[in-house]
Amino acid sequence: MRKLLKAHDGKEVNTTDKSAVPDGAVPGYLLDREGSNKTKILSNMVKQKRKEKAGKWAVPIPKVKPLTDQEMYQVVKTGKRKRKMWKRMINKACFVGENFVRKPPKFERYIRPTGMRFTKAHVTHPELNTTFYLDIIGVKKNPQSSLYTSLGVITKGAVIEVNVADLGLVTQGGKVVWGKYAQVTNNPENDGCINAVLLV
Amino acid sequence: MNYNFKSIPSVPSAKDLIDTVLSKTQRKTPTEIHPQVQIARIRKFYMRKVKFTQSTIEEKLGEILEKFPKLDDIHPFYADLINVLYDKDHYKLALGHINKAKSLVESVAKDYVRMLKYADSLYRGKTLKKAALGRMCTILKKLSNSLNYLDEVRKHLARLPSIDPHTRSIIITGYPNVGKSSFMNNVTRANAEVQPYAFTTKSLFVGHTDYDFIPWQVIDTPGLLDRPIEERNIVEMQAITALAHINACILFFIDISEKCGYTVPQQIQLFESVQPLFTNKPLGIIITKTDLKRWEDLNPEYQQKIQEIVQKHNAFMSFISNENKEGVMECRNQACEHLKSFRENVKTKKVTTYGRSMPYVSVPRALNPSRPPHIPDSVIVEAQTGIKAREGPTPKEMQELQGGAGVFAIPPQAHFVELQDDDWKWDVMPEVMDGKNILDFVDPDILAKLEELEKEEEIQEDAHVPLDYDEYRDIYKVKRKIHLRRKRIQQESMMAKGTFKPKRKNLSEVEEGFKELGIDPSGLKDVVGVKRRRKPSPEIATNVEDFMDVEEGDGGEVIKKKLKLKNKALVKARKPGAIQPNPSRKELKIIGDEATKAFYDQKPQHIKHLSVGKRGIGKTDRR
Ligand SMILES: Nc1nc2c(ncn2[C@@H]2O[C@H](COP(=O)(O)OP(=O)(O)OP(=O)(O)O)[C@@H](O)[C@H]2O)c(=O)[nH]1
Numbered sequence: 053m054r055k056l057l058k059a060h061d062g063k064e065v066n067t068t069d070k071s072a073v074p075d076g077a078v079p080g081y082l083l084d085r086e087g088s089n090k091t092k093i094l095s096n097m098v099k100q101k102r103k104e105k106a107g108k109w110a111v112p113i114p115k116v117k118p119l120t121d122q123e124m125y126q127v128v129k130t131g132k133r134k135r136k137m138w139k140r141m142i143n144k145a146c147f148v149g150e151n152f153v154r155k156p157p158k159f160e161r162y163i164r165p166t167g168m169r170f171t172k173a174h175v176t177h178p179e180l181n182t183t184f185y186l187d188i189i190g191v192k193k194n195p196q197s198s199l200y201t202s203l204g205v206i207t208k209g210a211v212i213e214v215n216v217a218d219l220g221l222v223t224q225g226g227k228v229v230w231g232k233y234a235q236v237t238n239n240p241e242n243d244g245c246i247n248a249v250l251l252v
Numbered sequence: 253m254n255y256n257f258k259s260i261p262s263v264p265s266a267k268d269l270i271d272t273v274l275s276k277t278q279r280k281t282p283t284e285i286h287p288q289v290q291i292a293r294i295r296k297f298y299m300r301k302v303k304f305t306q307s308t309i310e311e312k313l314g315e316i317l318e319k320f321p322k323l324d325d326i327h328p329f330y331a332d333l334i335n336v337l338y339d340k341d342h343y344k345l346a347l348g349h350i351n352k353a354k355s356l357v358e359s360v361a362k363d364y365v366r367m368l369k370y371a372d373s374l375y376r377g378k379t380l381k382k383a384a385l386g387r388m389c390t391i392l393k394k395l396s397n398s399l400n401y402l403d404e405v406r407k408h409l410a411r412l413p414s415i416d417p418h419t420r421s422i423i424i425t426g427y428p429n430v431g432k433s434s435f436m437n438n439v440t441r442a443n444a445e446v447q448p449y450a451f452t453t454k455s456l457f458v459g460h461t462d463y464d465f466i467p468w469q470v471i472d473t474p475g476l477l478d479r480p481i482e483e484r485n486i487v488e489m490q491a492i493t494a495l496a497h498i499n500a501c502i503l504f505f506i507d508i509s510e511k512c513g514y515t516v517p518q519q520i521q522l523f524e525s526v527q528p529l530f531t532n533k534p535l536g537i538i539i540t541k542t543d544l545k546r547w548e549d550l551n552p553e554y555q556q557k558i559q560e561i562v563q564k565h566n567a568f569m570s571f572i573s574n575e576n577k578e579g580v581m582e583c584r585n586q587a588c589e590h591l592k593s594f595r596e597n598v599k600t601k602k603v604t605t606y607g608r609s610m611p612y613v614s615v616p617r618a619l620n621p622s623r624p625p626h627i628p629d630s631v632i633v634e635a636q637t638g639i640k641a642r643e644g645p646t647p648k649e650m651q652e653l654q655g656g657a658g659v660f661a662i663p664p665q666a667h668f669v670e671l672q673d674d675d676w677k678w679d680v681m682p683e684v685m686d687g688k689n690i691l692d693f694v695d696p697d698i699l700a701k702l703e704e705l706e707k708e709e710e711i712q713e714d715a716h717v718p719l720d721y722d723e724y725r726d727i728y729k730v731k732r733k734i735h736l737r738r739k740r741i742q743q744e745s746m747m748a749k750g751t752f753k754p755k756r757k758n759l760s761e762v763e764e765g766f767k768e769l770g771i772d773p774s775g776l777k778d779v780v781g782v783k784r785r786r787k788p789s790p791e792i793a794t795n796v797e798d799f800m801d802v803e804e805g806d807g808g809e810v811i812k813k814k815l816k817l818k819n820k821a822l823v824k825a826r827k828p829g830a831i832q833p834n835p836s837r838k839e840l841k842i843i844g845d846e847a848t849k850a851f852y853d854q855k856p857q858h859i860k861h862l863s864v865g866k867r868g869i870g871k872t873d874r875r
């Protein structure tokens with residue numbers, strides 16, 4: 053542990069920057085500074101690791117436009133006087149699990165209408181250049197917010213897990229891969245279908 | 253059924269279909285919408301477009317499906333002809349493809365309309381509509397091949413001769429080049445091509461001739477070669493379908509001059525091989541080109557052979573020459589006569605077969621009423637002595653040994669009853685042997701049993717004596733008594749429980765009850781009073797025509813109509829005993845004049861704001 057911390061601490065070094073030293077006469081109190089610079093040098097290992105991590109998450113669509121709450125859902129008024137406004141109806145494409153059971157409607161905070169639920173996606177394999185119509189297993193990450201991830205909202209840039217059992221992909225160990233991540237590349241709520249690129 | 257395939261409308265190509273559908277959507281649905289209007293209106297606007305496109309596509313595809321003949325419904329002759337010419341599987345596949353596309357478009361529209369319900373902006377509605385229409389068009393684009401194929405089929409179907417498979421017809425057949433088309437040209441006004449080489453005629457041709465003041469259909473077929481049916485080409489197969497399915501007089505042409513390129517024995521051989529198609533049809537053997545070679549000059553051996561055929565098939569024989577038109581008309585007359593008498597025979601036969609009285613069905617009684625359980629002797633012996641009568645495993649045990657049900661099946665032979673020689677069980681049983689199969693030997697004394705049944709039936713029929721009127725009445729009386737007694741008991745128990753509610757009865761019923769109890773009911777009428785009667789309405793009496801001088805001009809006709817309707821409605825309503833349906837709204841509106849007209853289907857307009865719409869946050873008496 054101590055070793056690890058040390059590695060991350062880096063080495064304290066003093067470097068001199070010649071260009072930072074002004075030409076000509078220098079007042080006495082500045083004489084021994086000589087443009088010295090105190091920095092930490094990170095170890096190579098740490099550098100490499102950071103790079104790797106960045107590479108792992110390089111996705112086809114690295115940035116998405118943030119969506120406002122208004123765009124994500126619509127407030128549903130409830131109560132006898134229609135004064136309560138704590139219900140939300142999500143009007144984006146959603147994925148709900150196969151055996152999802154709704155809460156009693158009275159207490160359901162987030163309504164995911166059946167009309168906007170999707171179970172399948174058109175997934176393109178970037179190397180094979182072919183598209184498959186695959187079952188969605190789950191929503192891994194919605195870049196808009198973690199709330200949407202947990203609700204299974206699928207917007208552009210969301211990373212979904214798809215069932216690739218039919219593709220016959222095999223791991224190095226020889227096992228058949230059946231779940232793989234894919235990033236959504238279109239706006240499902242506008243197109244009425246989900247297009248995604250497989251992350252390989 | 254009409255076999256006019258010319259009326260099938262042309263099938264558009266996929267591209268044209270897409271163009272028409274989209275432009276129709278553009279023309280027939282509203283085109284302007286603004287982002288600031290109510291979202292509900294925007295949704296409706298786009299939903300309408302999607303639905304409209306879907307219904308247009310459905311209509312177009314439905315028309316194609318409806319107009320093309322269904323092979324299972326049309327006459328087998330045409331069904332087979334279509335199979336020969338266009339390949340039945342291909343044809344059905346193409347129509348199936350279109351049917352499938354129709355349902356796919358339907359499901360796409362359904363999905364997108366559902367998604368449009370959640371559209372929250374004009375942009376989203378628009379993109380969803382675009383996606384929906386795009387997907388529908390893609391489905392249509394994929395139909396391209398089927399549509400092209402169907403259009404080709406339609407074009408070809410329209411050019412088929414209009415053969416009616418049910419009328420009196422004469423079919424001409426034989427080797428190629430024997431003079432079939434020449435004969436048809438001579439007896440009808442058709443103008444088929446005649447050339448001195450084989451297979452001049454490549455499809456069916458039809459002509460009409462008049463004999464005995466009725467029209468006869470003459471069908472010229474392509475020539476046939478003597479080869480098995482699998483090797484026949486499309487041209488020959490057309491002739492075969494006509495021969496197989498049309499009940500007609502068949503004229504088999506034999507060219508005795510052998511100028512057609514085929515010898516007489518070859519032609520006789522052809523006759524023998526296609527002869528199964530001629531069974532139960534009137535047949536004529538026509539000797540042609542007698543100008544080149546006379547019948548008398550023919551080899552006597554062949555002569556005899558042909559004569560034999562004529563004898564065997566009960567055919568007629570005719571000699572013609574198309575060159576100098578000798579015997580042509582006689583041949584036609586003979587053929588027509590032959591067919592006529594044949595058809596008459598068939599008709600009279602049909603009448604006799606249907607003339608029998610309705611067959612009756614009787615449930616046969618078991619011949620041997622006591623049927624004790626059957627326990628094989630071996631089992632009884634085994635149970636008594638404990639010695640196994642059988643060696644080795646039973647078939648059931650065998651099955652378990654070999655891997656259980658599903659893996660090993662008990663051979664059916666194992667169940668066969670004892671034969672003289674046990675080894676016979678495993679003999680291979682041919683389905684047909686010496687021209688007979690096993691069913692021919694089943695139950696030889698069936699007729700005797702039938703007779704017995706019929707006798708039994710007769711006895712039963714004799715035994716049945718209908719009840720006479722007195723007996724009926726007695727039974728009815730007893731029944732009535734039982735009914736009344738039960739009713740009384742029921743009522744008494746209800747009275748005891750306090751749940752009895754007397755039913756309202758009309759006078760006659762009460763009177764009857766009094767009579768039954770032995771009380772004079774004559775005073776009853778005065779107590780109850782006379783039944784009220786409705787006064788006849790003056791409206792019925794008024795004649796429609798009396799109103800007529802009130803209004804003239806443009807409105808007159810309308811009022812007249814209204815009054816007529818009104819009177820009708822009233823008369824209908826007043827008719828005693830008529831079952832009165834609830835008057836429709838339209839009728840209700842018409843009854844009553846302008847002043848007393850009730851607003852049956854209108855909400856009070858001036859206070860509409862009090863009763864219509866959702867309640868929001870706020871007061872309960874305003875909306
Ligand atoms: N001399 C003579 N020639 C005939 C007679 N009938 C037909 N022909 C000739 O035979 C040839 C063939 O006649 P078609 O009527 O075309 O024969 P087809 O049986 O219709 O032939 P396909 O259509 O090829 O099956 C023509 O050259 C006719 O002129 C006849 O009675 N006498």
Ligand SMILES: [Mg+2]
Nearest residue numbers: 432433452453
């Ligand atoms: Mg011909």
